[in-house]
C-alpha cells in the first residue's frame with residue numbers, strides 16, 4: 001500500500017503489512033460486560049424474589065457468562081500473540097529494509113554492509129574499534145515498530161545529478177553494552193530511523209558523478225566504474241551502484257501506540273482495584289443485598305477507575321512530551337530561525353543546496369571526529385587537541401537539533417560554528433553513562449568551488465594528479481606527494497567543543 005500525499009507531493013508513504021495486529025479491545029470490553037452482567041443477574045439467586053424469577057435470572061446470568069468467557073479467551077490469545085510477535089525487515093520492500101537488516105547483521109556478526117557508502121562503513125568501523133579498545137561489545141537491534149504505523153515515509157528531491165530520498169520510519173531499538181558475559185547497560189527505545197538514499201543518477205552526468213567503488217573504496221566517476229574501476233578493475237552495473245545509503249541516523253520519539261497501550265492497561269487495572277476496594281463498603285451499605293452491592297461496585301469502578309485512569313494517563317502523556325530523556329533544552333524558535341538562515345545563505349552559493357543533506361553531512365563529520373582514535377590523522381579534522389571526554393563516547397544519537405552560532409567568511413573560505421544536540425553513551429571507569437550533550441563545532445569550506453556530488457570523506461582525488469587515495473590514513477597523495485586540503489572540496493572541522 002503506498003500513498004501520495006496531496007499537500008506535500010514529494011512525500012510518499014509505503015505502509016508495512018501487520019502480520020499480527022494489536023489485540024482488539026472490543027473483545028475485552030464485550031467479555032467483561034457480559035461477565036459483569038452475568039454475575040449481577042446470577043447473584044439475584046441470593047435475594048428474596050420469588051423462586052421462578054430468581055431461577056430465571058440465574059439461568060440468564062449463567063448464559064451471559066458462558067457467552068462472555070470466549071471473548072476474554074480470544075482477547076488473551078491476541079495479547080499473547082502480539083507480545084510474542086517480532087516484526088521483521090523485508091528485503092523485498094527495498095533499500096530501507098535492506099540497510100536496517102545489514103545494520104543488525106553488522107552489530108551481531110560484523111559482516112560488512114553493502115547498501116551504504118564508504119563513509120558510513122568507515123564510521124561504523126571506528127565505533128567498533130573504540131568499543132574493542134574499551135573491551136566492550138555493543139548489541140544493537142532495530143526492528144519496525146509493532147502495531148499501526150505509517151510505514152516508511154520518503155521525501156524526494158531531484159537535483160541535476162540524482163534523486164535524493166530521505167526515508168524514515170518509527171522503529172524499536174534494543175541497545176545493550178556488554179563486557180564479557182556481563183550486561184553493563186541495556187535499554188529499549190523507540191526512535192525514528194533516517195536513511196538518506198541517492199538513486200536514479202542523471203544518465204548525462206555519469207562522467208562527473210563521483211562514487212566510491214563498492215569493492216576497493218576508491219572514488220571514481222560513475223561512468224568509469226561501469227567500464228571497470230581503474231584501481232581494482234571490478235566492473236559494475238548501474239544497479240550495483242544505486243540506490244545507495246549515504247547517511248543514516250536515529251532520532252528519539254514517543255509513539256502514540258505506546259501511549260494507547262499504557263492508557264488501556266492503567267484504566268483496566270484501576271477499574272479492577274476500585275472494584276475490589278469498594279466491595280466491602282458497598283456490601284455493608286446495601287445491607288447484604290448482593291445484586292445491589294455488585295451494581296454499586298460496578299458503577300464506582302467504571303466511573304472512578306475509567307475517568308481516573310484517563311486523567312492519570314493524559315497527564316503522563318503530557319509529561320512525556322516534556323521528558324527529554326536527558327537531552328539538553330533545545331530552543332525551538334532559534335532552531336527554526338537558524339535553519340532558514342543557513343538555507344538562505346547556502347542557497348546563494350549553491351543553488352542545489354539541501355538542508356537535510358547538509359545536516360546529515362555535518363552529523364557524519366562530527367561522529368567521525370568523535371570516534372577517530374587519532375582525529376589529527378583525519379583529513380577532515382584540522383582542530384587542535386580534542387577534549388579527552390570524546391574518547392569515552394561509544395554511541396551517539398543525534399536528536400535533530402542544530403543551531404547556527406557564528407558565521408565568518410575569509411576570502412572564499414566560509415567558517416560556520418554550529419551547536420548540535422546529542423544523547424551520548426560513554427564508558428567511564430567500567431560504567432556506562434548516558435548524557436545529554438551539546439557539541440559546538442566549527443566547520444570550514446571553500447565556497448567558491450561547487451561541491452562534487454558523491455564526495456567521500458574517506459576517499460578523495462588529488463588536486464594535482466587526479467589520483468584517488470584513502471584520505472583517512474594519509475594527507476599526502478601517494479602518487480605525486482601533493483598535500484591534500486579537504487576544505488577545498490568539502491567541509492572540515494576546525495574546532496570541536498563538548499558542553500555537558
Ligand SMILES: [Zn+2]
Nearest residue numbers: 213216229232
Ligand atoms: Zn575499485
Ligand SMILES: [Zn+2]
Nearest residue numbers: 462465477480
Ligand atoms: Zn597526486
